[in-house]
Amino acid sequence: MAYTYDYPRPALTVDCVIFGLGEGSRLKVLLIQRGHEPFRGCWALPGGFVQMEETLEEAALRELEEETGVANVFIEQLYTFGDPERDPRGRVVSVAYFALVNLAEHPVQASSDAKNVQWFEIEQLPSLAFDHNYILQIAINRLRSKVRYQPIGFELLPEQFTLTQLQNLYEAILGVKEPLNKRNFRTRILKMGVLKEVGKQEGVAHRPAKLYSFDKERYEQLARERYEDLIKRGVDFEI
Amino acid sequence: MAYTYDYPRPALTVDCVIFGLGEGSRLKVLLIQRGHEPFRGCWALPGGFVQMEETLEEAALRELEEETGVANVFIEQLYTFGDPERDPRGRVVSVAYFALVNLAEHPVQASSDAKNVQWFEIEQLPSLAFDHNYILQIAINRLRSKVRYQPIGFELLPEQFTLTQLQNLYEAILGVKEPLNKRNFRTRILKMGVLKEVGKQEGVAHRPAKLYSFDKERYEQLARERYEDLIKRGVDFEI
DNA sequence: TCAAAAGTGTTATCATTACACCCATGG
DNA sequence: CCATGGGTGTAATGATAACACTTTTGA
Numbered sequence: 266m267a268y269t270y271d272y273p274r275p276a277l278t279v280d281c282v283i284f285g286l287g288e289g290s291r292l293k294v295l296l297i298q299r300g301h302e303p304f305r306g307c308w309a310l311p312g313g314f315v316q317m318e319e320t321l322e323e324a325a326l327r328e329l330e331e332e333t334g335v336a337n338v339f340i341e342q343l344y345t346f347g348d349p350e351r352d353p354r355g356r357v358v359s360v361a362y363f364a365l366v367n368l369a370e371h372p373v374q375a376s377s378d379a380k381n382v383q384w385f386e387i388e389q390l391p392s393l394a395f396d397h398n399y400i401l402q403i404a405i406n407r408l409r410s411k412v413r414y415q416p417i418g419f420e421l422l423p424e425q426f427t428l429t430q431l432q433n434l435y436e437a438i439l440g441v442k443e444p445l446n447k448r449n450f451r452t453r454i455l456k457m458g459v460l461k462e463v464g465k466q467e468g469v470a471h472r473p474a475k476l477y478s479f480d481k482e483r484y485e486q487l488a489r490e491r492y493e494d495l496i497k498r499g500v501d502f503e504i
Numbered sequence: 505m506a507y508t509y510d511y512p513r514p515a516l517t518v519d520c521v522i523f524g525l526g527e528g529s530r531l532k533v534l535l536i537q538r539g540h541e542p543f544r545g546c547w548a549l550p551g552g553f554v555q556m557e558e559t560l561e562e563a564a565l566r567e568l569e570e571e572t573g574v575a576n577v578f579i580e581q582l583y584t585f586g587d588p589e590r591d592p593r594g595r596v597v598s599v600a601y602f603a604l605v606n607l608a609e610h611p612v613q614a615s616s617d618a619k620n621v622q623w624f625e626i627e628q629l630p631s632l633a634f635d636h637n638y639i640l641q642i643a644i645n646r647l648r649s650k651v652r653y654q655p656i657g658f659e660l661l662p663e664q665f666t667l668t669q670l671q672n673l674y675e676a677i678l679g680v681k682e683p684l685n686k687r688n689f690r691t692r693i694l695k696m697g698v699l700k701e702v703g704k705q706e707g708v709a710h711r712p713a714k715l716y717s718f719d720k721e722r723y724e725q726l727a728r729e730r731y732e733d734l735i736k737r738g739v740d741f742e743i
Numbered sequence: 744t745c746a747a748a749a750g751t752g753t754t755a756t757c758a759t760t761a762c763a764c765c766c767a768t769g770g
Numbered sequence: 771c772c773a774t775g776g777g778t779g780t781a782a783t784g785a786t787a788a789c790a791c792t793t794t795t796g797a
Contacts, residue, residue, distance in 0.1 A: 269506045273556050274513040277597060317512045317595050321586035345584045345599050347560035356556050358516060358599075360584050429749075448751075449787060456785085471748040472794035668776075687778075688760065695758085710775040711767035750793070758785070766777070 275347075275356040279325040280312030280397070282343065282361060282404035283335060284387075286421050287368035291386050292437050294401060295373065296393070297332050298381035303353050304394035306380070310401065312359065325362040333382045334374030339420070340364040343404055351396045363404045365438075367421045387440070412438050416459055419479040425463055427474035428454065459484040514586075514595040518564040519551030519636070521582065521600060521643035522574060523626075525660050526607035530625050531676050533640060534612065535632070536571050537620035542592050543633035545619070549640065551598065564601040572621045573613030578659070579603040582643055590635045602643045604677075606660045626679070651677050655698055658718040664702055666713035667693065698723040 283295040313328040466473035522534040552567040705712035
């Protein structure tokens, strides 16, 4: 079966940059080893061609699940890559998505299209197919800026978590060398007012930590108020 | 001539959201009146089909110039819209770009594809073709958040400008009702350290204002330093 | 009673806000 | 000498950074 058009059309694909974190670990990214040409055997971002009746996001989630077994993630559009030379097969435009997930909750599983699937540490990446190293770098930058102004990452922790866990999470995302100052991290996070105290640890061989959970409704309310405030007082750009 | 593929492919277009400002005016957006079906006669964002040998950005700039006569703008990718129902002609995925330009420096001029071209005030928009009202709303949000953390908009002013001009610009972009506090606006902007004092007004019937220009090199240096700093001290997200 | 991790006090410094006031110019 | 913007002083309040210290638990 063939499909014919009056004008030539680029092929359209989606690619997924899935970041994974577990407690205390470094930031990782989910890659597949390609089972077909081009770049057969080469590591790459999971992704594939967009079908006619699905949205871009649906395509990204479908390819992700088909190739890696990973499902139920909140992805977000990253950028669309359209350099005419980016794919040796011809003109292929790719819409990239990204997400940050809890490693432990997302066991991987290779399938038909991929010979192999694996989490790689951000600091120790192989050379990737196509322009995927570049896409990944853009995604890392985006993740690290996003973490600055949005309460990202709460989904990576258990429903109830300690401030130390949260701090470790931030340190991992930001890839800091020195740990952040504990006192100041706590003050800042708590001052935001989006954490609810919900209990404390039991059975640990040290002072039990308070447990918190993320108060989503409060967050949304504050976000609205903050927007009003921004409009009133103008700008405070940070360079 | 026809083009045949083994699998169906969505059509790929670009759309441009060009915001325009002149001194003291409200924020405007550049629209064209469509000359062809679908939505013939309807106002829409300038845009069109991507050709095989051009990048997405090149396509956006080409369509912009063809349809409106506007050239030499710095555009930035906004988002890619891929709802299967967004175009009545079938599956059309569109990569949207946006820019902010000086009205006075960009005279418009309708051409073949468009019956008419015009700047519309953001507050008084007609109903647009396709999902263009939606795209435009996303672009407005992006512009207003961007202005908070990036020194955007300096290109809209003359090479040398006064702080009052800059303040008017910010007020227009943000769409504020009350003017911003002059004292505080100035303190903040100057503290950033990206403005160079370059002289003062002459021949005005009031105290002559100091003239400033944007110090791009200084900005880039500060941006680098600030990134280091962020990494060191962690996060200060703002909700 | 000790190790381990949680959690707090405090101070100096800097940034933000709000309001009122003074200054330089051409007509 | 006045209308018209341009430009500044200042004080209260709040945020940030740095460092050292206390608390609570199980083993």
